[in-house]
Amino acid sequence: QVQLVESGGGLVQAGGSLRLSCAASGSIWRIDHMGWYRQAPGKQRDLVASIRASGGSTNYADSVKGRFTISRDNAKNTVYLQMNSLKPEDTGVYYCFARNYVTGDSWGQGTQVTVSS
Numbered sequence: 001q002v003q004l005v006e007s008g009g010g011l012v013q014a015g016g017s018l019r020l021s022c023a024a025s026g027s028i029w030r031i032d033h034m035g036w037y038r039q040a041p042g043k044q045r046d047l048v049a050s051i052r053a054s055g056g057s058t059n060y061a062d063s064v065k066g067r068f069t070i071s072r073d074n075a076k077n078t079v080y081l082q083m084n085s086l087k088p089e090d091t092g093v094y095y096c097f098a099r100n101y102v103t104g105d106s107w108g109q110g111t112q113v114t115v116s117s
Contacts, residue, residue, distance in 0.1 A: 022034065022079045034051055034096070051071070
């Protein structure tokens with residue numbers, strides 16, 4: 001089992017920045033992939049960004065490329081999502097996930113990000 005604790009959400013004006021953190025504990029050696037999904041009101045949960053545990057390759061949704069950066073601190077077992085130039089359409093609940101290709105996904109509790117226009 002992997003436990004995930006998110007922090008860093010909040011209210012920000014359009015054009016502003018926020019940094020989300022996701023700290024992992026438990027069976028962290030089983031993590032193959034970590035990242036963030038976003039769920040806007042009334043919409044499905046969509047992938048925002050992810051990073052591989054081995055090698056550190058990253059992947060981003062087209063809508064956030066050039067504005068968001070995902071990174072990791074292996075010593076702290078923490079993944080970060082730096083969000084710059086935020087737009088109202090970035091509003092939603094952001095969920096951290098940790099994926100093992102065999103056993104599946106673990107999820108954080110979610111953190112609210114609200115971008116005002």
